[in-house]
Amino acid sequence: MMSSKFDRAALDAMLPGLRPKLHRYAARMAGSxxxxxxxxxETALKALQAIDGNAAVDRPEQWLFRIAHNAAQDH
Structure with missing residues (x-):
């Protein structure tokens, strides 16, 4: 199975379109x-740090929602 590299440029391109969906999810989890x-x-910051640290990402959207989920629980 061939996977394309998910890098900072791909994350930068993906975040603006996914942001409203992430916000709805996070707001529901936080209640605010x-x-x-x-x-x-916080999700965007953690994702950027992980990508800069060469994190391997197979499913970027699910990965971002997992980061948001964990950040909401920590919040």
Whole structure:
């Protein structure tokens, strides 16, 4: 199975389109639109740090939602 490399450029291109969906998810988990925004920002930061650290990502959208889920639980 051949997988394409998911890098920072791909993440930068993907985040704007996925942001509203991530925010709805995070806001529901947190129970607050404002906290949801904080969680989305934390998600983006953690994702960028992971990509810069050469994280292997097979399913980028699911990966971002897992990061958001964990960030919401930590919040």
């Amino acid at each position: 639109v404002i906290d949801g925004e904080d969680i989305v920002q």
